[in-house]
Amino acid sequence: MTTYASQRVAYPYFVLSLLLFGLQVALGLWLAINYAFTLPQDLVNVFPFATARAFHTNLLVLWLLLGFMGGTYFMIPDETRSEIYSPKLALVQLILLVGTGVAALIGFLAGWTQGRPLLEIPFELDLVVVAAALLFLFNVGMTLFRARNWTVIQGTLFGGLVMLAVLYLFGIPFYHNLSIDWYYWWWVIHLWVEGAWELVTGAIMAWILMKITGVERRVVEKWLYVEIGLFLFTGIAGTGHHYYWLGAPKYWLGVGGIFSALEPLPIALMVWDTFRHVRARQAEIKNPIVWTLAVGSAIYHFIGAGVWGFIHTLPAINYYTHGSQVTVSHGHLAFFGAYALLNLTVFYYAIPKLKGLDQFKQTLSKWGFWVSASSMLLMGLAFGVAGVIQTYLERILGLGYMAAQAQMQFWFKVVIGCGIIFFAGVILIIYDLLTLKPQLKTSSA
């Protein structure tokens, strides 16, 4: 079913990505238990919350990146109408990255850490990641340059990947000044999720929409240009919304406030775009789950990143909500909507093709999507309620951190409940994707 043999190299990326996703969610549940219940001191001494959180967040980054990379390897042969420069290198790269991931998790347990949230992996492992990233860029770059068949989608994708790799470098050094440390920490984290990743996923999503709807390339690419232009215009200077309270000059409240208030615009455009392309489709959509996921991702992205982000980053609100469970609520909804669902869209588009299935049974995937999407929405709301309680009791009334946390316990228990349902939804999706069955009723033409 795949036109190019080298597209197959994407499959191991997808499988590992899915398994790490499952592990990430399991650890998320463990974190929620840490919040809602008192754990014995002996357990806290050997496996503290901090270590479990490092697992949860690093697994998130790793599975999303493996998904993007697999998606890239699946997409570029079709886009360039040529084979990948070296599928072997792609496998070496995968082994390096997964090896780094495993070493990092074992290292965290033994206290081998750089101790900076999300960028915990030690310097030595950073070097392996850089090596793997260079292999990836080389492999993708050689494929694109050799084919000389440039499109806006390819340019956006490659630009995003280069940006992603370059920005990672800012997270490697040890900074003496804590304020400067966090200043550049956001060059990795913010400029990834509201910059480089938007380019990569924007390109992949544009390509999938073009494929499943048959809408003309020129139309898709024109709107892709406008979208990524707005993403970068609002996203780059919008980094300022992280600089309000870290010891930077006061003008960041104005710059960050204005640019990040505009950040919902490109997402709204993307939602509208997705709807319009689906409505104007020329081709019959064979596997409706793919566009359910695509539309779901766009809407979720708008709610979690757009609306939640908009409210949370207004300086007058952020003064009270910064670094509270409101941030947690925003983080979960935004990451799930913008990036987890996007990766699942890619998986549901690509894996059936890799397995030679024209149409597949949609039942499990639909259950998986609706169960996970609705339980995550409820979980985000529960975090949000906890965050509002915390903001009011701790930051406005000044009752103290633990006094506020005591009043939030109930909502952490709600989070556990939602988390269990979410985990079930994710297991359904993983199981379904790894064991896709052909749709028997219709014989494919």
Add this chain to the structure above:
Amino acid sequence: MSFKTARLIFLAGTLSSAILFLALTWDTHRQVRVLTNADRLSDRVIAGKRVFQKYNCNDCHTILGFGGYYAPDLTRVYQRRGEAYIRQVIAAPDKVLAASFRKMPHENLAAEEIDRLVDFFRWVNDIDTHDWPPQDSASRASRSAARLMSGTTLSYGAALFKENNCFDCHRLQGVGGTSGPILDDVGNRLSVDQIIKVIANPQQLNPDYQMPAYEASLSRAQIEALANFLANQKGGKQ
């Protein structure tokens, strides 16, 4: 919209935002020395930052509002808790937080490492964060105390109790932390004078007490107001 216009939007949007961002980054570097008191950023402070990272403190605690949300923010911990409490809780979290429903790992830090962490927190305490976090803002606290006292039901002592974060450790009428004794009926157990002694310098009474001394941060009159308020807590519902 034509394809060319779309490309122009992309180029103009990206470049203008990037140029603005890089220019402000350059200016931030100029100003950050003053805002963070970089002249006081000694080798000891930097060594303290390394200790802070070595034990992954930041994945439970936020600092400058960033990090894990599982434990209190540490930006102003030096001012809020004082050096003595910081030392105690790092050296023996199992004892200090024995009654707390959330635990802190016992990491067995060397004495030298604890010294450096204290140096680090002292330096962080003075970063100009535009008065963030609100719960530790001195100007907001005094405004909030004035607001509370303008209500007819609240005494000066009660306002002081709240503003000095006593609720962090002590529980009163079902509100507050659990790492210190519950104070609902403290008036039955201790006299005003005894309470004054505890608040002023608990370690003088018993070196094992985990509570910070307040004689440096509160005036004699304030401690008396606080003690009078507490001596009236005799177990009844208010």
